[in-house]
Amino acid sequence: TTARTVVARVAPLGSRLILALADDRTRERRVEAVRRDFVANVSHELKTPVGAIRLLAEAVTDAADDPEAVHRFARRMLIESDRLGTLVQQIIELSRLQGDDPLEKPVRVRLDEVLAAAVDFSATEAEAKGITLVTAGEEDLEVFGSLDQVSAAVSNLVANAVAYSEVGSRVLVTTRAQDETAQISVVDQGIGIPAREIDRIFERFYRVDPARHRSTGGTGLGLSIVKHVAATHGGDVSVWSVEGQGSTFTLTLPLSPHQTPSPSSPPNRD
Ligand code: ADP
Numbered sequence: 001t002t003a004r005t006v007v008a009r010v011a012p013l014g015s016r017l018i019l020a021l022a023d024d025r026t027r028e029r030r031v032e033a034v035r036r037d038f039v040a041n042v043s044h045e046l047k048t049p050v051g052a053i054r055l056l057a058e059a060v061t062d063a064a065d066d067p068e069a070v071h072r073f074a075r076r077m078l079i080e081s082d083r084l085g086t087l088v089q090q091i092i093e094l095s096r097l098q099g100d101d102p103l104e105k106p107v108r109v110r111l112d113e114v115l116a117a118a119v120d121f122s123a124t125e126a127e128a129k130g131i132t133l134v135t136a137g138e139e140d141l142e143v144f145g146s147l148d149q150v151s152a153a154v155s156n157l158v159a160n161a162v163a164y165s166e167v168g169s170r171v172l173v174t175t176r177a178q179d180e181t182a183q184i185s186v187v188d189q190g191i192g193i194p195a196r197e198i199d200r201i202f203e204r205f206y207r208v209d210p211a212r213h214r215s216t217g218g219t220g221l222g223l224s225i226v227k228h229v230a231a232t233h234g235g236d237v238s239v240w241s242v243e244g245q246g247s248t249f250t251l252t253l254p255l256s257p258h259q260t261p262s263p264s265s266p267p268n269r270d
Pocket of ligand 1: 160161164190192202207209218222223224247
């Protein structure tokens, strides 16, 4: 590297450091606000199914001599406890994601394995709704990062595609290499997302139609997990949707290992 490059890199360092420190404080405050918000939301979201299970248990006790009612309440208890289980699992997943950097020890992640795991994850649900899950794409495509995280992200997208599709439809999962990235697309023919809601669906706990989720068991955390995984891998996630026709979610991940810039690392002086 020439001397000129060194000067160009080192000269603005002082101001950059001050900016970086100010940035750090702003970021800390923001992180703290997000954390407080998250805890408040988690408490609220947990109270709902716990409260419902309690009410249903009381109803079962009161209806002891009405087998049909007992059966009906017990079924709803099952749904609520499944919902609670998923919620707890996703909250754990999300906080684990925030704690560790998968790219400290990136490994090769084969996308065909990721797709197979994702399809497996939703197979029972898809079968119950008569939904055909189809995978297609380039063989031997690999990205770098965490197998668990990439699988969790794709599994969430496939699970959503199945959950928000009508009986008998088709969900297509494809992979392809484009420029320096791998693109994983999940295409459904489901209910779609209203244009006015599309910017909000990646927010934690955001659900387009909360009433519907009482029955589908949605938590509103799945897409936050996907977004987080995309970010830690240096990629992104996008969505295209037409209400009533279907949605396509595309997760784009770099083909080569992603380096997270470390704020504490010394300036490059070579
Ligand atoms: P949830 O657990 O509720 O599915 P997500 O964070 O995964 O939470 O998704 C947020 C919201 O985005 C969902 O509640 C749903 O309204 C909408 N959504 C996600 N995926 C799809 C899809 N494939 N088709 C239609 N709506 C979707």
